[in-house]
Amino acid sequence: MTTHPTTRIIDGKAFAEGLRRRVADAAADFLARSGRAPGLAVVLVGDDPASSVYVRNKAQQTVEAGMASFEHRLPAETSEAELLALVARLNADDAVDGILVQLPLPAHIDAQKVIEAIDPAKDVDGFHPANAGRLMTGLPGLVPCTPLGCLMLIRSVQPALAGLEAVVIGRSNIVGKPMAQLLLAESCTVTIAHSKTRDLPSVCRRADILVAAVGRPQMVRGDWVKPGAIVIDVGINRVPAPERGEGKMRLVGDVAYDEAVERAGAITPVPGGVGPMTIACLLRNALAAAVARTGIVVDVPSA
Ligand SMILES: Nc1nc(=O)c2c([nH]1)NC[C@@H]1CN(c3ccc(C(=O)N[C@@H](CCC(=O)O)C(=O)O)cc3)C=[N+]21
The missing domain is CATH 3.40.50.10860 (Leucine Dehydrogenase, chain A, domain 1)
Known part of the structure; x- marks a missing residue:
């Protein structure tokens, strides 16, 4: 199997390592001050x-x-x-x-x-209604780690997001809704799709940016992906892997990766995509909370 010549595999593990290093530098400054x-x-x-x-x-x-x-x-x-x-x-x-x-x-x-x-000032998950409301209204606050990490990865391959069609599959308070708010704040045209959405494949085919956060292994098929689209796979599903031996399991995303990689312009793998970014953004949020609580100014990495 060959990937599209220009398909970019987004290395979330490497990006997260770099982010953690920047957070560590800022944490050292915070300690010094x-x-x-x-x-x-x-x-x-x-x-x-x-x-x-x-x-x-x-x-x-x-x-x-x-x-x-x-x-x-x-x-x-x-x-x-x-x-x-x-x-x-x-x-x-x-x-x-x-x-x-x-x-x-x-x-x-x-x-x-x-x-x-x-x-709410210590809510590094960004799940408190006060932080959800701040995100929705464009006020500064703590933003949920997984969508924040996704936005960083999207921007790493496409800095100019205004006007792009974004489709987020999943409407949870933890990923889908805050992801949609972040993309809206970037001036994307945002669709939130979910289990009641009619003709999900057609909706997905409109997307320049497709974020899958449903928790169904390999649900998003290759022909749902617009050629050249950025595909962000939030799913972390443990499925049986008999080819690795009896009782063995492996991690797969919500996207059928082998199919989608043929059409996507850029795609995150599972593992090694969004997952490591979630923890790196958690550390970033803890640093941001420390700065906001104390007024001590250090360089907090932003999306
Ligand atoms: N209050 C709260 N906040 C959370 O952020 C939260 C939570 N509860 N409950 C559980 C989920 C899950 N979660 C993950 C974090 C990192 C990886 C991660 O690093 N995954 C690796 C693979 C890890 C493995 O091999 O199992 C990867 O995708 O490459 C996955 C999942 C945070 N969560």
């Missing part, structure tokens, strides 16, 4: 193995960026009241600039209530 490192608290409730791996990676990369990491692992039986009490303590702790509560939470905890309990 303030006498303390920016601090990020990550809270995990329960012992879901995938979540546990992500939380470990986040903590490790936080420390590597020269920031203080506060990891809180709570048992699955933790009550909503106990979790809210921890969030209140972290809100009040001056050494903590950013708070991330890993989602999904166990079913007996109201996740929305927990999100709204986080001080």
